[in-house]
Amino acid sequence: MDLQQMRYVVAVAETRNFTRAAERCDVVQSSLSHRIAGLERELGVRLFARSSRRVELTSAGAAFVVRARECLAAADGAVADAAAATGVVRGRLAVGVIVTAAAVDVPELLQRYRARHPDVRVFLRSGRSDDMAAAVRGGDLDIAFLGLPEGEPPSGVETVVLDHDAHVLVVPAGHRLAGSARVGLREIADETFVDFVAGTPARDQSDQAFAAAGLVRDVAYEAGVVELITRLVARGLGVALLPSAYIRPLAADDPGLALVPVVDGPRRVEYLAWSRFNPSPATRAMLDVLGVRRQEG
Structure with a gap:
């Protein structure tokens, strides 16, 4: 058994495909398949269940991959440490x-x-x-680099703290609150909201702020990326609460959006x-x- 065989097995386990694994390892598929078959003979177990359409780890294969990853990480670490000792980081x-x-x-x-x-x-x-x-x-x-509720x-x-930030209200340019000096959560609780997916830390920041204020809001649209959130807001489909430091540069170039400070809004720590x-x-x-x-x- 050698490290190259382990790399081949891990590649197949992660891609679930011998062809893609061979491409990742920069080797012809026949060579990769031959080396894995030789390893299976040496171990006396099958690592993969194969069919014309599917490749899956056997229970033995799953156990092997766990240790193989550890061995590969240790080997890579040894190479990196040796290089670092000479002043070169690899x-x-x-x-x-x-x-x-x-x-x-x-x-x-x-x-x-x-x-x-x-x-x-x-x-x-x-x-x-x-x-x-x-x-x-x-x-x-x-x-x-993470962002979590306070x-x-x-x-x-x-960890080290990189920044503390407050959320701002993001509304369409023609919204009744556009241009307001500041708002509170109670003033916006009846709005329709666009937000991140429920259960994510990005969403928790706003949910916790409303819950702490004893308020319930309507989140009609959920999205995984800010770009979609702001596009929905610009179309007048809802309002959003987003981190100030992130959204201010974007909103400055988007005439369809307006930002309003929130006095008791969510806060996050990066x-x-x-x-x-x-x-x-x-x-x-x-x-x-x-x-x-x-x-x-």
Whole structure:
């Protein structure tokens, strides 16, 4: 058994397809299939159940993949640590970021990071703050930029606070509240709302604010991206509450939207999160680029 065989097995497990796995590993399919078949003979078990249309892990395969990922991560870490000892940072860096990140200009940050560490391959993924915090804890992400309601910091990870922000009311330009100096939640509770999907941290920020005020609102439209939310608002289909630091630059270029401060509205905290357990040289290098001071050990 060797690491290349493990990489092939993990690739097939993740793609559920031998052809796509071979493309990912930059090898011809026949060679990949031959190496996996040889590994199965060596182990005396089948790792995959195959048919003309489907490829699935067997129970033995699922157990093998868990340990194979650990071995591959350890091997990659050994290579990265050896390179770091010579002053060169190599390896991979998996970065998670919420779509409404505003405290850090992530593309600019990645540009600076690549200029300093061109040998690191960076993978970027967007998603929900809670899912990405869990991915950092589980080792699937090295670092993540999160946004969570005040008083709910992510658990099980190292964090620094990047910014505190208040939500603003986003209304169509012709709305009755457009141009108001400020509003309270009670004044807007009867409006029809556009918001993020229920159960996500982005949605929880607004839901918790209304619940704390003893108010109930009508969320008629749910969306996973800000662009759709603002388009629905601009069409007069509802109003929205969105993080101020993120939405202000966008609304400045959109005459169809108006922003109104909310005196008792939702507040969020943007965090930088990374693993407590032995961060990789690539992760430590990113923290250095960000100017984050960390405790060793």
